[in-house]
Amino acid sequence: MDGDNPDRRILGGTRTIAGAAVALIAVYVVVRIVLAATGGFYWDDLILIGRASTHNVFGWDYLAHNHDGHFMPGAFFLAGLATLLAPTQWWPAAVTLVVLATAVAVAVWRMITIVASGRPRWAQVVVLAFFLFTPMTVPSYVWWAAGLNTLPMQFAMAWLVGDAVLLCAGVSHRQTRIIVWRSALIYLVALTCFEKALYIVPVVFAATVLWCRFGALARERESSVPGPLAAAFVGAKPLWQVLAPLTLVWAVVFLSVTGGQGAAGRHSMVQALHLTWRSVNNAVIPSLVGGPWNWDRWIPSPPMGFAPVWQIVAGWVLLAVAVVVMVRLRRGAWPVIVAAAVYVVAAQFPVMWNRSSANTALELAQTMRYLPDAALVMTLGLALVLACPRPAVVRRRPVLPIAAAVVVVLVASSGWGLWNFQRSWRNNPTPDYLATARASLASDPDRIMFDQALPLEILTPVAYPENQISHTFGRIRPTVRFGAVTDDLKVLDQRGRLVPGGVTPARTFAAGRGSCTDPEVRSITRIPLSGPLIEWRWTVALSYCANRDGRMSVQLAGGEPVVVDVRAGLHVVYVQSVGRGTAIALRPLTAGLRLHTGEGRVGEVAEAALLK
Template identity: 40%
Template sequence: MTALRAGERLVGLGTNKTLTCGVVALALIVRVWVAASGNFYWDDLILAGRAGTYSAFSPDLLLYDHDGHFMPGAFLLAKIVTAISPYNWTLPVITLVVLQALAAVAVLRLLRLILGNRPIVLAPLVFYLFSPLTLPSYSWWAAGLNSLPLQIGLAWVAGDALLLCRTGLRRHRVSGIAAFVVALLFFEKSVLIPFVAFAVVAVVYSVDGESAPLRATWRAARQLWIWSACVGAVWLATYLIVVDQPFTLASRSMAVGLLEHGISRGLLPTLIGGPWAWQRWQPSPPWADPSVLLIVLGWLGLVAAVVGSVRRKRRIVPILVAMAAYVLASEAAMVLTRSGPDTSYELGQTLRYVADSAVIIAIGAALIVRAPDRRARPHRLHRSAVVALVIAFLVSSLWSTRTFVDSWRDNPTTDYLATARASLAEHTDVPMLDMPVPTDVLLPFVYPNNLASRVFSPLPDRPQFATSTTELQSMDNKGHVVDADVSPTRAITQGPNPQCGYRVEGTTVARLPLDGPLADWEWTAQINYAASKDGELVVGLTDGKDVRVPVRQGLHQVYVRVIGSGDALRAYPITPGLSVCIAAGPVGGVLPDLPR
């Protein structure tokens, strides 16, 4: 294994131990601050809501097609976190920080396998640990549960592949396959992990002078590649069964616009610690908003790095091509899966779709450093110049991190959840009709995950959400539970019996005409009734789902959520001997009373 420098091995940190540990510790402290500054947001509520609705190993939880994502591991972890303490942000912070720490260890391990115990390891390590490129996906819990396991898998499996080629030990094959499987459970993009690992080993062979690097890579870790292919095939079959996510053929202008925003205004400024500034439109997440100067500097920095590397190093063209291919593939995946007539170009500037490129760039930089020099005695950069560049990047990145946190803190969901949690706990005695949460918390297109019954399902202290209630209450946009009324769109007309209105009894289905037709929607009917005894009615629209409604003996009101369309309500008793008189009443939407 001379081509892989078999004499190199992972040894103690030596004289670099304190500095390396300090850099990692500082990065984790910063990431703790970033995570603690956030709160539950958007998809986090979907994860928690489904965790509160379904059992831990329910297919409805683990095999859910989450907007094209197949992520059973993320849903299972969300189930555990939610079961321990629902909507307690401390636990997601812990999961994010732990995953980030594991990613830091995996990347450090791989960089030292490539470069040995050299101080230059700190340069790509600092880039990975502090790059704003990973901030948006890290700070958002749901996104972090996708991105961080992928980052761990990319670095760990590549490291195991190198160790397997160097030592031949079976444990590295087992460890690599296990890391691949775990990453696949959290994010479908993890299917790329074996390809990245193969490329890393092949490039190491190539820069070390191996004449047939691809063949050597296959032979040295054949079992790892075969088992990875088997795992990937099983996963792919499952993914195609579970997920219905057709690719979108974007228009040329849309594709060009997304790529330009994603690369020039998104990725490139992060290479020098940008973007320094962020913008957002509620309820969207922040996106990078670099100045023109920073965009130009990003391009100049990239060109200088590529030209300088090519002039100084041999056998690095495959490295540059592989890095560019990975980034462009990530951007292309964004265009194919997220573009549409309502897509904004700023989507590319959110950086979530290329966050894992931080690992690829760090690996690529290390491989370039490992590559042989073109000259026998090359002119080397002075250590102080390298240190100055690293410090400048660190300062720039920390400033971008601070401005990101300022933008990320502007989250209406934080106050809404706190208010709703307290208010729901004070109104546990009467069932509530279901309703969507405000649009700045979850938009309607995620229905039914935007319903209050789903979002607040993990909370132990809350009213039951039902299809009927004796007291009409609703939640306002701040999260307060307030009294409500039926805002009439239509009305049940006066019945033919002056003393009874519409009599509902026996086995006959009574028809309760409305004063006009209703479109297909969710409506609330105020049923004013007098019942001969306690029992149950079935109520529904002409074309719609039937609802079982409890009634009490005597004169009462009940509010019923009916779904469907038609020009009349249908009603019949299911309790033997029950007779009910129903009077006129409104049918429409629910209008909450605003708190004074």
């Protein structure tokens, strides 16, 4: 009967497994949509927006910017397009993240099915579930700037592994050309988004060598190919011939742009080792059991995972059990396990070295934003273990039900940890501030605004000049009118509302010796300050009374004179100028104009309510 046809049963099982994989990916995508929809911009995101708002997003100066040691023209380009489309609005960034994450999931499933081809399909679904729901990929996903770096790298690594294995398995000449040029293009895109993508080729080559030990080429052409290393090199030779020079050229470009310099400051070997161990022990290991469950955030830092001791111990125990099971059930699993472990540890050290300094807290390693590629390599390792043959003599055990039960428990644990992470991540003042500020600025589009710093919990001065509102809101519509002179100073408060502004008393100056009936300023006049000013953009609060309407210039030493329109009578004017020195120079520009100046201040713009 048809119901007893083995081919139909196999086909039905294949369809069921494919359906399970699609269902898992669908759940993953829904979770990613929720994460993106409830997220918002944070820290480096505003730096990307600021540069896209003040530069030509198609220009090399913008695309080749050395961003804290990163050379990422592709990521800058995507950020620029999103900023042009909807400045400071989250939805283009969210769409970008969801699309890229979906592409990564598909590429990982493709990689698993190619690498572990012919092995138990349900086991492949279990491996896919590990990647889709591991907490290691979440913190870098919700952070737009990090996602623009890591998601293209994950996609490229997974796709290139699949392509290299296909070449070693044997394909036609035409297919080889397609695979090689497709892989080269994908690799190049990943490189433009993140210099860490330079790790891709070593990972792909190592994975291909490990696969070739028991892959089709090693089995079928053992007489002509002496070993897995030669098999991997020969089988995918056209691919290596393109990727190797591309890697070399890009490395040279990266070094020429960044000078090989990462984050500023002195680095510490001891600190880097401590950070690397903290990343492995307090982030990677608890993630194996769905942790950390506890997340804390010290704004403006990102959330940090604090796994309890029992969760770390459980992670080590699960890892040990998994290693024993893989070694017993798959011949030749040891090299795969060692290679994956080496990558997970070794890939963390350069990042932690770059971040190590006397002021670096060890909790940095617990943000888990440096682990998505480690999660992918661990997934690749599981797929390679599946590709290994069973031992000649092994007792059949109900592995699948046990594995399925473990996966269900771990996915549930990961879900709880994800829920707590998301609650911590949403404790972010940036989205509300941006939305309120956009509405405030749009409510009075004709107003002259002075530049000012974003609130410290949004972006600190270390990001100057990208922490200035002229950079953040430089492309919003209607266009904000930024100027250097106003007689009605308004500023954005901590929540983004437009409120009366004032000037902090960094320096003060006394009233002039004249009076409104006998103005003292008739020609160039220096008004001494209470102390010296360093070179900076300062705001002068100047009260005056003038005998007529006219124009005068206000200047600080080392700066350009600012022309100010004055009105007859008693008024206050605010002037923003770059300069330094110990005095302000006033110069009437209109014939017959005379002024008397009152007490004033030189400092930063601030909320008037905070200056009382």
